[in-house]
Amino acid sequence: MVKHKIATIGSHSALQILKGAKDEGFETICVCLKGKEKPYKMFPVADKIIMMNSYDEFFEVEKQLIKENAVIIPHASFIAYIGPDKVEKLQVPYFGNKKILNWESNRTMERQWLLKAGLKMPHIFNTPDEIDRPVIVKFHGAGGGAGYFLAKHKRDFAKKIKLHPGEEDYVIQEYILGVPCYIHYFYSPITKELGVMSFDKRYESNVDSLGRVSARDQIALPKIDPSYVIVGNLPLVVRESLLPKIIEMGENTVKESQNIAPPGLFGPFCLECVITPDQEIYCFEISARIVAGTNPFTNGSPYTWLKYDVPMSTGRRIASEIKLAIKEDKTDLIFY
Ligand code: AMP
Ligand code: AMP
Numbered sequence: 001m002v003k004h005k006i007a008t009i010g011s012h013s014a015l016q017i018l019k020g021a022k023d024e025g026f027e028t029i030c031v032c033l034k035g036k037e038k039p040y041k042m043f044p045v046a047d048k049i050i051m052m053n054s055y056d057e058f059f060e061v062e063k064q065l066i067k068e069n070a071v072i073i074p075h076a077s078f079i080a081y082i083g084p085d086k087v088e089k090l091q092v093p094y095f096g097n098k099k100i101l102n103w104e105s106n107r108t109m110e111r112q113w114l115l116k117a118g119l120k121m122p123h124i125f126n127t128p129d130e131i132d133r134p135v136i137v138k139f140h141g142a143g144g145g146a147g148y149f150l151a152k153h154k155r156d157f158a159k160k161i162k163l164h165p166g167e168e169d170y171v172i173q174e175y176i177l178g179v180p181c182y183i184h185y186f187y188s189p190i191t192k193e194l195g196v197m198s199f200d201k202r203y204e205s206n207v208d209s210l211g212r213v214s215a216r217d218q219i220a221l222p223k224i225d226p227s228y229v230i231v232g233n234l235p236l237v238v239r240e241s242l243l244p245k246i247i248e249m250g251e252n253t254v255k256e257s258q259n260i261a262p263p264g265l266f267g268p269f270c271l272e273c274v275i276t277p278d279q280e281i282y283c284f285e286i287s288a289r290i291v292a293g294t295n296p297f298t299n300g301s302p303y304t305w306l307k308y309d310v311p312m313s314t315g316r317r318i319a320s321e322i323k324l325a326i327k328e329d330k331t332d333l334i335f336y
Pocket of ligand 1: 077233
């Protein structure tokens with residue numbers, strides 16, 4: 001039997017992924033950009049560290065990963081640095097359905113998928129003229145939401161968009177007033193079971209600090225534009241009566257993915273939501289892989305503790321799925 005190793009790129013959720021893999025008995029490899037290796041030396045989660053001078057070298061490294069029988073676990077930094085087009089061409093076994101990447105990275109396709117799955121989503125305004133309520137304007141590829149702005153109405157939009165000359169790739173989305181809630185799921189294509197793994201809320205700079213500056217002082221200060229640059233993630237447990245809806249949302253998302261991109265979405269995924277005071281759950285985005293919001297749960301979450309006998313992080317759950325696939329000779333269901 002082939003002895004697989006588990007590999008990922010050093011950033012995002014690599015510590016959790018590699019620790020989970022070791023807990024399930026795999027040897028691990030961290031592929032790391034020169035200068036970023038300190039955490040992977042400080043925390044003993046990687047049996048081997050492969051260094052690169054730039055991400056362009058990844059295709060050279062890939063040959064070595066193939067020789068080592070490694071399986072790549074993708075995360076957001078992996079996709080961002082390697083690029084979705086190149087990821088599709090990878091030869092090294094990859095945990096996940098690559099066909100989903102298109103549906104996730106194209107806003108129109110993503111919306112079509114989630115609406116068909118019956119999820120409630122913020123309204124999109126196709127032209128500024130249609131704006132009839134508060135909106136959030138998101139620039140595509142804005143590093144961590146740095147240039148996003150809120151607009152109260154059409155006139156406010158017209159004034160603020162002038163501060164972004166030449167920028168045409170943006171989406172005007174209804175602003176949903178509620179609390180952010182990121183739902184982490186895991187779907188097994190082997191047992192066909194969906195699990196709710198955990199929840200997080202993000203800690204974003206500077207939007208999470210504006211409440212610390214009184215309205216009076218905000219007005220007095222020269223200019224404060226909110227930004228949504230991610231700095232970290234905070235664990236969350238939701239009101240239990242929200243769970244039936246949350247489970248149904250995950251089930252329907254998986255079911256619809258099987259229609260649009262067979263064999264569908266599997267492994268970890270996240271619905272990024274805002275929940276309103278009437279307990280309406282609006283989903284504004286999906287991540288079809290592990291999200292860094294699972295990082296507070298390296299030692300398991302309150303939900304995984306209800307189901308598993310060991311501290312089960314999402315990283316470890318990935319490794320246990322790979323182990324099961326190897327044992328049952330079903331790796332064709334999970335490697336692409
Ligand atoms: P990094 O490797 O931290 O430079 O991040 C690369 C990409 O992953 C960026 O697009 C980030 O927005 C995303 N990312 C990294 N960490 C997180 C996090 N904790 N939560 C959400 N997204 C993240
Ligand atoms: P994103 O870059 O799409 O992940 O969003 C960055 C931040 O904007 C997160 O804090 C979200 O909670 C918030 N956000 C995104 N879309 C909306 C929306 N339609 N209404 C309210 N908040 C939103």
